[in-house]
Amino acid sequence: MNNNKYSIEIGDVEGEVKVLHGGRPVASSNRVRVLRETRLADCYYFPSDAVDPDILVPSDQKTFCPFKGTASYWHVKTASGLKENGAWSYQRPLAEARGIGGYLAFTEEVAEEYDFAVSPPEVRIEESHISSPLSDWVLRGAGNCKTRRELVRMLGHKLVEAGIGVNRLAVVLWSLHPEIAGTNLIWRRDTDEVSLSEASYDLLDDPEFVNSPIYYVSKAKGGVRQPLTVDTFEFDYPIIHELKAAGATDYVAMPLPFSDGQINVITMASDNESGFSTADLGQIFEIVGTIGRYFEVLTLRKNTRTLLDTYLGRRTGKRVLNGDIRRGLGEDIQAVILFSDLRNSTRLAEELPRDHYLKMLNRYYDMVLEPISENGGEVLKFIGDAVLAVFPISDLADDRSEQATLALRSARQAMRVVEEKLEKSLPEDGPPIDMGIALHIGEVTYGNIGSHDRLDFTVIGPAVNLASRMEGLCKATGNKIILSGEFVGALANDSDSLPQNIVAIGSHRFDGIGSSQEIYAASSLDADFVPTDARISPVS
């Protein structure tokens, strides 16, 4: 055996060998072979005719070894009961293990004892840990990689440095993301670049994907090892043929498990004349176990970011990730506040069939949220079908009017889409869809409120209250977009004339808000706008 290298040796055991269970023989033969694999105890293989077929019950389990191939399993009937997957055999082993093709081996549960007529060959067990620059890097250096892309690239380099002729390295990592099922990172030695592609959930049903080694491995069926210089392929996947056509001589795909049981996949193609050697595969197999930790940690970090972006919004998510996770006084900022709401929501929820209502609701959210985020706003909260969003104002000179303009634009865009698409999609005799949007500008406190361990990162303050009250005026006045005096002032950049298509509609005193407010209405269109006749009367 070479030092520091993996190898397999197969030898013959002299004399009769019996497998005993509960003192009774399960199998016996004088043609037993012993398999010696680096770092493993000797394993005894029995010719199939040495085992009574009646005690074997075929099992579905299969496992994979890149040296030996795919093992099939049988349950074994013993005096003490059926031992699940108690015996296995490599029916069509790879070259390195041809000597035990069709031979059966038993688990410790079945083979409680071995009885050797002649003393077995001396047990020479290889000294444990195989260390190498590659495995050292994986154990220590790999932790310096800040992104998964970097990790894949460095791994490619280190594999090549170790003399393993990898010309293509791919890693498929499953995501925890509302739209992305998984990320595929591919490093190519010739360009030394890592391409990153994200697959949507549709991929999981795509026949091309189902007919791939990635699918096979991710479904816990074991690994794939296919030398490409042979005539027939056991693993006959299109991608493997493609790689062969591009000059690859060997291909292996292995599970990269995470600690939650999820099975990601790592694949390598070689262009060495003789493909991957046994020693190469040994090294690869060892580091795959170790490097999984870094992929897992980087993926978890990404998942956390994604979850916070998804449920809190990008700006807020970023603050939380940076440690802003305690209740406190928050930060006082200037912001445009946008409140949108569906009128008739109670009626809609009552009268529309449930699934129809949910579909409508989600479409409404799409139509409202997209313009807001496209124009730089941050959705802070969903309140039933109401949406609270803010456009924070920076210290830059014209940002006040800039944010007001963006906010009005997003309100108009949302209103147009809703009018066009949603309002028309409802049954004629059903309740109408009627959206109202209110815009205000002022100081808000942006931070964590809540209990000690249940937080909400949001905005509070009188300006927020006013915005939500204003929204209630939409129906009363028949106007769809309602603006406060301060908002219009910011929009107009304090000039005296009103911006286009905005009309004053009187003043109003809101419940619980001290002074009466000047209120304006805006049309959703940029064309000429005719205000409705309904005026607001001040609260008496």
Next chain:
Amino acid sequence: MFQSGESAVGNHTTSSEDIAADIANWLIGEGRLFGDGLKVVEGLAARLVASGVPLSRMRINHQLANPLIVGWSTVWTTDGASENAIPASILKTSAWHGSPFQYVVQNRATFRRRLDSLHPVDDHSVLHEMADAGGADFFAMALSFSDGSTQGASFVTKDPRGFSDRDLEILGSLRDPIAAAMEPCAQRRSMRSLLATYLGRGPAKEVAEGAIRRGDLVHMDAVVMFSDLRGFTAKSAYWSEAELIEAVNDYFEIVAEAVHARDGDILKFLGDGVLSVFPVSGVKNQEERCTGAAETAIEIRANLHALNERRQSEGKHPLETGTGIHIGQVTYGNVGSRDRLDFTVIGPAVNLASRVQDLCKVTGDSVLATRAVADLVPSLFRSTGMHTIRGLDQDVETFALI
């Protein structure tokens, strides 16, 4: 590479490198894949002891992203293993200051102290505790996580000869492998903690288990409860920002405590209001959940009363609360746009609970429920008559607590 039947090599050598290497391999491979800090610590302790390290106690701490909890601690002794949260408040105490853990984490160094010759003052209380419990030697080291953060691990032996050089070599060489095994589960715990903080415990669990897409919904029965501070907007119009926030946070604290105590979830804060839900797990569970919600409302009211006494003594205005409770079919899960989601409850039942809560200010009751609830727990409620509800054709009968 290991078949289910093949077994790993046993220890036939005694060099510390080989022992450490075997344990390291286990930690990085199998150990890490448990995804369970307790199993890692138990497995590690067993292997260390089997290899001759006279370990009697081991502790591994890691940081956690949580408003109240600063870290998570896993402890193994010869009596067994356990884990617990380390409250943030500990950072202000002498339990942390001057402790060996603080030393190793802040200095990224090792710390070693024989426990038979401790200085009464200069040596930290935790060392004295270990000595009193029979410990003879203490060793702590820093673990580096790949995000740059530093965690700590400590080891104690009761063997009067203490840790040998060989023992310390083995432990020291396991720094990175222990980090490798613990980091993924530490991160997962942190992620779940953040989710629970911002989504509520029930939703956090669903999301962590994969309910991450719009349309990941279940239809189920639930008790829906809306609570808020009655008349708050009007009253608070003249308060300072700080007073507003304090009042609202104090109220939320009361509501959250009461809801969580009965296994409910806080789904959302809305202005000065709270939307909570008590999922129902079957017909027999309905009554129990209604009782739980009613008791929650009662507790909120009582604790608010106590808060008001305190506020009065501080010259602050009292707060009043109104709660609406209903039980019915809801849709529970993700709504929103494709990449901006809300994990919440939707449906007519939710709207009704909200409207009933609105009625509190009309009827002057602090807790109102619907017939659906009152029918399940009749001993708690009495009718307060029919009321018109905005958006509904039929009037609704409301019930107040007896």
